[in-house]
Amino acid sequence: MKSLGFKHRALGVAVLPVKNALAKDAFVCRPCVEDLVTGTVTEVRWASMTSAVFGTVMAHEVAHLLGINHSLFGVMHERWSRDELVMAEQGRLLFQPQEARTIKSRLRTRMRVPYLSGAANSPVSPR
Numbered sequence: 586m587k588s589l590g591f592k593h594r595a596l597g598v599a600v601l602p603v604k605n606a607l608a609k610d611a612f613v614c615r616p617c618v619e620d621l622v623t624g625t626v627t628e629v630r631w632a633s634m635t636s637a638v639f640g641t642v643m644a645h646e647v648a649h650l651l652g653i654n655h656s657l658f659g660v661m662h663e664r665w666s667r668d669e670l671v672m673a674e675q676g677r678l679l680f681q682p683q684e685a686r687t688i689k690s691r692l693r694t695r696m697r698v699p700y701l702s703g704a705a706n707s708p709v710s711p712r
């Protein structure tokens with residue numbers, strides 16, 4: 586498992602598979618994100634920052650499912666600073682260029698596997 590946290594508190598977890606299986610389960614702790622933001626910004630900004638950080642944690646965990654490891658900067662930084670939380674709120678906490686390229690490539694690969702793309706489970710064609 587890989588986890589993202591702030592001051593030793595996990596905000597999310599990606600369950601990594603054993604052997605050659607594809608990772609597909611990740612969890613984000615919404616109350617943990619809310620607690621983190623509560624101590625970080627004023628009440629006026631609480632809702633916007635909570636939503637932004639929650640979404641960024643989701644992106645971080647999905648990247649783990651695609652095999653992306655922690656880095657020193659950006660979305661994949663293991664422990665975000667207050668400045669990075671502000672960057673998340675402003676939409677400026679991003680993947681590094683190589684991480685973005687790898688994510689795109691791995692998503693394209695996964696989309697070719699019918700049972701992962703949803704094509705095999707599509708109930709009925711749209712009319």
Ligand SMILES: [Zn+2]
Nearest residue numbers: 587588589663
């Ligand atoms: Zn992580």
